[in-house]
Amino acid sequence: MYFRLNPECYFIKGMKQGAIFDMIDCKIYALSPKETEILTSCEKNKIIDKEDDFLKELRSRTLGTFYQNKQYIQKLRFGSFIEKELNTPPEFYRAFLQINDKCDKNCWFCGYNGLKRSLGCLGCNKWENKDKPLDLKKWKEIIEELYDLGCNEIFFNGGDLSINWDETMEILEYSQGKFINTYITLHQHNLSEKIIKDLKNKTNLIIQTEDYNDIKFDNFLYLYVTKPEFLINKENIKENVMIDFIIEDKIDLDNLAKYKKDFPQFNLQSFLNNIEYHPCLGHTLTICSNGDVLSCPMMRDSNLGNLKNKTLSNIFREKFDEINKIWKLNLDNIEKCTCCEFRYICQDCRALEKKLTGRLDGKLLCNCRKEKGEV
Ligand code: SF4
Ligand code: SF4
Ligand code: SF4
Numbered sequence: 001m002y003f004r005l006n007p008e009c010y011f012i013k014g015m016k017q018g019a020i021f022d023m024i025d026c027k028i029y030a031l032s033p034k035e036t037e038i039l040t041s042c043e044k045n046k047i048i049d050k051e052d053d054f055l056k057e058l059r060s061r062t063l064g065t066f067y068q069n070k071q072y073i074q075k076l077r078f079g080s081f082i083e084k085e086l087n088t089p090p091e092f093y094r095a096f097l098q099i100n101d102k103c104d105k106n107c108w109f110c111g112y113n114g115l116k117r118s119l120g121c122l123g124c125n126k127w128e129n130k131d132k133p134l135d136l137k138k139w140k141e142i143i144e145e146l147y148d149l150g151c152n153e154i155f156f157n158g159g160d161l162s163i164n165w166d167e168t169m170e171i172l173e174y175s176q177g178k179f180i181n182t183y184i185t186l187h188q189h190n191l192s193e194k195i196i197k198d199l200k201n202k203t204n205l206i207i208q209t210e211d212y213n214d215i216k217f218d219n220f221l222y223l224y225v226t227k228p229e230f231l232i233n234k235e236n237i238k239e240n241v242m243i244d245f246i247i248e249d250k251i252d253l254d255n256l257a258k259y260k261k262d263f264p265q266f267n268l269q270s271f272l273n274n275i276e277y278h279p280c281l282g283h284t285l286t287i288c289s290n291g292d293v294l295s296c297p298m299m300r301d302s303n304l305g306n307l308k309n310k311t312l313s314n315i316f317r318e319k320f321d322e323i324n325k326i327w328k329l330n331l332d333n334i335e336k337c338t339c340c341e342f343r344y345i346c347q348d349c350r351a352l353e354k355k356l357t358g359r360l361d362g363k364l365l366c367n368c369r370k371e372k373g374e375v
Helices: 033-043 053-060 136-148 165-175 193-199 253-259 268-276 312-327 350-357
Strands: 002-005 009-013 018-022 027-030 064-067 094-098 153-157 181-187 204-209 221-226 241-245 284-287 292-294
Touching (some): 002 009, 002 033, 002 053, 009 033, 033 053, 094 136, 136 312, 165 181, 165 193, 284 312
Parallel strands (some): 094 153, 094 284
Antiparallel strands (some): 284 292
């Protein structure tokens, strides 16, 4: 007798333990070392004991089934098998457009004061920049090219985008209807009733705040900037609130783990993506206010070129290997994550980890000790 998991159930092994990821119910089943061993044999088509309680439990949960003969089970996936073999254009889906670098405030956690943010890409940051900024005409050309390249998600941020609000609105209006999702980030203090009215039905607003009491509306997204030790009980955090942890040099990992939200929700698309690409760096580029193209808004040293005298297509042609190297830095390539069964559903801020460890593949912000074989 044989036992195999169903096509929708992916079995991922860590160093000692494994987990089953059910792509229909989007559920995780964490396994003990013994269960991992049994399931490893099953997935290798080895003969099993049909009275095994664990396998009967998997069967009763409709995660897999018994077979009389050896089976080949094709896992659920998207697209064609030959698609990847062809010379297809770059899968470039997400862009951060940093329309300006200016802001009159000086928040202590701003990128300007050194990288400390775990989700700084969704917030606003000002940067030291003496170059001439791109003009409105150039931003419109960039938006056209993003559209032509198949980009479908755009994050507009600054600086303070309320400073030259008419230009910000012109860029936003020019983007309308071209992308599946657009977002704009503004600090709570830079919002006005006029801005909220102007943005209505045009884009998704992300409001950055350091004060949890500012979070009053359910129809906006909030980026709540906080140190882990100041976070209120994580069970009370509303669905529309993302947490941007500020990590200073001294880190209490147990404290951080206590306050981090659990693993993010996953689906087949995100799971398959993370098998091949980094969860946030993959398929993503950033265009700075002076035209510089970066891998990530917070990785300021990842400069791939400048758009003042070039197009994005030129940059892809010239730097594709460099871009792909960052895009494909999935968690298989990150120390300690490579031994962890949750590596295709976990979040990772490479910019912050690189700052903390000094290495592009370093990992500090996790208190698992999978690499030491601990369960
Ligand atoms: S409001 Fe945003 S851009 Fe301005 S200083 Fe604060 S974090 Fe930086
Ligand atoms: S960060 Fe921690 S939990 Fe996430 S994949 Fe890496 S080792 Fe696993
Ligand atoms: S590494 Fe990812 S999460 Fe971190 S700042 Fe860059 S895009 Fe954002």
